[in-house]
Amino acid sequence: MKTFAEATAVTARGDDAYRVELDPQWAVGDKLHGGYLMAVLGRAVSAAAGHEHPVAVTTSFLRPPAGGAATVSVTLLREGRGSSQYRASLQQDGTVCAEALITQGGLDDAEPFWSAAPPPELPPEDDCVLLPALAPGAAFPVPLLDVVEHRLDPASLGFAVGQPSKSGRTGAWLRLADGSDWDPLSLLVALDVAPPISLTLGMTG
Incomplete structure (x- = not known):
């Protein structure tokens, strides 16, 4: 890897x-x-x-x-x-x-000088579901999940058993499997790892 x-x-x-x-x-x-x-x-x-x-x-x-x-x-x-x-x-x-x-x-390490976005509320990382690269019954593997650990909030996972939350919201803990910190380049990956938000609305097309 x-x-x-x-x-x-x-x-x-x-x-x-x-x-x-x-x-x-x-x-x-x-x-x-x-x-x-x-x-x-x-x-x-x-x-x-x-x-x-x-x-x-x-x-x-x-x-x-x-x-x-x-x-x-x-x-x-x-x-x-x-x-x-x-x-x-x-x-x-x-x-x-x-x-x-x-x-x-050029970015620095200073705190944001203004934000209206509250921190997301998530269960502890260990209480979230680690998504496998090959989920049971999945139509195809997702090799990306072997290099980006994705622990999904169980409240977002209802679509997997035919019970979508209809919330239009998902949340997860993300970690690079190589142990490196997120940076401005790897965040481009992090911003697009989640399952499509339409799945939480029961839409698969």
Whole structure:
């Protein structure tokens, strides 16, 4: 199992492009996870940029790449003192698979100066359900769950037994299996790991 840093590592090619080896472990079924692909794009931009951290990322997924060799090309759109904007394109076998617009800036460890969002109420981590990579009766495996531990609030899990909560809410504890801390790149994965919220409403389409 590769660490997150290893699975998203990029190597400069010398022409504003970066080589990457896409890791099939970071997948849902046989499709690479969208947050993982965004992190790969962000890693390439971070390698090219004067500013260290992605602070805004918008990505269009055009076709699913396979695990293996790929290339990320990076274009500077605007350079500023506090932040800069980039376009990043993930290509495989000469075909564009994903395009991202990324604003790159610098983050520090200061507490937020304002927030109206209350902390979520969750049961203790040990009382939540660890989702397996291959759940009984599942139509396909989720290899991603072997590298991102996902402990779901039991109150969110009713859809699995045909009793959706209808709350439109889910909650979970997330942890990288390699033991590393979350950072601005790995958070792109964390934000898109949960089962589709529509399942809590009883909608499967």
